[in-house]
Amino acid sequence: MKHQRLDALARADRVLNDLSYGYVQDWLGRGADRHAVGYLPIYAPREIIAAAGMIPVGVFGAGDALDIVKGDAYFQSYICHIPRSVIEMALDGRFATFSAFIFPAICDVIRNLSGMWQMNFPDQYVKYLDYPQNFDPEVGGRFYRRELEDLLENLVRISGREVSDAELHAATARYNENRRLLDRLYDARSRAPHNFPMSEVYRVVRAGSVLTVDDHNRLILDYLAAAEAEPLPDQDRIRVYLVGAFCEQPPLGLLKTLEQAGCALVGDDLLLGMRFIRGDVATEGDPLDALVAAYLTKCGWSSAVYDGDNPREDKLVEDVRACKADGVIFCCPSFCDPALLDRPMLQKRLDEERVPYASFQYSENTGQFQVIREQAGTFSDSIKLWE
């Protein structure tokens, strides 16, 4: 079975390491009426895109795999890294076959990137998806419904074919299955982190940002089966919850470094959009209303969502307790206002709860991990020795 684990990871890596999106190009090549829709972090309602007969493609930047030349001419040094690698990829023509891009309301940088897209790539439909910060169904819900209708209308305009409620329900059901499988994977990881190292789980999950939902569901199942059939040996590591990496993603080397330094990641907000909706979305009734209701009542906590009467520090503590984490690592991208402005509030609460934590910043192309290894190692040792 060992080779089956490796085979599943290789399938994920083929997608993740291909900055030309060969998988998407192949999918597009199978029909003249096919379209690709890119979306930026955190969350996009992929159900609508899939129901419209299109492939949703998560665009998380180029990580450490691309030298940035043109992108740096578009962004000042004090702006995070993800937009410069995304624009570099776009200027290189890597998204030339995409028909549309969704820019979720998450921060001012991604928001303004939507405008740059309008100016640079006028042939692509640009949707700035303004998520409501008001959670009253009659107020924020009504507004969000209109946002989703606008998205769907424009996808229909691009594809030239109507989308039925049945198609929306069917797509929703496939993504419900995806959410269940991801929950299963994360539960398994939390129970036995040595057998589901983050450096593997992350690749399997992230592959779902490019694969069709059905292919991703198969990949998760195959990986789970292989890992459960032949477990890896146990490790002496502390259990860590990782916070702050929901948008710009850390390089894989950083995740491996944390594990090598004695930190088993048992909870995290990496690739948060894949797990943004907690639980199933209704597959009967009005399908857009179901997506609206899911956003209003089932979205997880996030730095991009106003916390109002539902403070995210409470949610963090709940999650930390639920996954029996020994401590928290704040792992935030440099210049990320949402993550970094949350950090003091979250840390204060962890102090009150006597949950130990450590903090550092990264960018997606960080290449030197020695300092992080030492910091994480010290954190791990301090918990093992003193807690």
Add this chain to the structure above:
Amino acid sequence: MSETPRIVKEKSMVVQKKMLAAYYKGLASTGETGQKVVYTFVPGNLTELILSFGAQPVYPEINALQSGMRKKSMEFIRQAEKMGHSEDVCTYVKCDVGMMLKGNVGPTGETIPAPDLLLCSYTGCFTFMKWFENLAKMYDCPVVMLHVPYRSAGEASPAMVQYVVDQLRTRVIPALEKVTGRPYDEERLRTMLGLAAQAEDDMVYCFESAKNRPSPIDGYFAGVYYIGPIFTAFRGTEECVTYYRSLREDIDERIARGLGPITPEGQIEKEQYRLVVEGPPNWTNFREFWKLFYDRGAVVVASTYTNVGGSYDLGFRHDPAHPLETMARYCMSCYTNLSLPQRTAVLSNYVRDYHADGLLVNSIKSCNSFSAGQLQMLRRVEEETGVPVGFIESDLVDPRYFSYANLKNRLDSFFQMLDQKLTPGESDA
């Protein structure tokens, strides 16, 4: 730079200083008067609505910039960084948090009262939300969120207007009623919105006076110094109308006499360059920064920063006939709530309409709302208008990011570019 000359002021500058002093004094005495205090933001501010409830608005970013001008911001920022805030984030937030931790003593030395309500007008800046989430943990008071949609597709759609109106009806007004103990008085609000519209006409007249040659005002430094600030805190009052009428008369007089803008060191005698500026100014070294311009006869004839509190020169006016709808439309009209193509068009139009010689971007390290995309805008304006463009960097209120030598070098190079572009005599035609 060592000798500090006597500061020259116009009549309106003296009046606005008195008005602001009275405003801060009024704030400091709310403990005795029982007047309620509402913290909110300049972009998307609901000043008329707050005042109609008899409450007093407080603008944390104005406190922060005033602290910056009075050299107090560094201490506050360090205080916030000690409690865990990153060097990377918005320095307005850190200055405000630090000020609160240090006793909330405001820029005039008087204590700013704690808020009775935090009204988060989430307009054109994502960080506003995080800012008030942080404050909500520090103050024991209710918070109300007003989410103002972003105009990514250009115009404010009916659904966007409806969304804001619904929030005003179901969240903001009930919160103000509860805090102040007063019922919503729409007639009073209409009256105030009517007064706001009058002041808006005169304020736009003042800013557009910069189309004259020479320009009688500096539309950036003076714009943020004595033309714009009164507007935010006093909009909707008779005092505000009187101020702008008086300012308009001052400016008319300057136009009639062919006078250039007034600076802290007197009047600019020869208008050498006419500039459009994008981005907020640096506040920690405001006068030093301005001097880099007026020493070279550079006059800013139009700036986008003066539109963060509303894009009145693009045509918006408060309409008392539709009080909630007009406030919704106002919020969405603020400059940083416009899409990047719209912002670019504003800049290109400014260059043409104000006959500017060049565009300068002051890119602010801790303001992603303004800064992300500015390099793209810069290039596009250059393509569209053909004027030279320049780029400098500083920060709002963190003095660590103000480098005089660096700014001077870059500005000298920019002025050289302008000299090469301008034929002799063109700039003073």
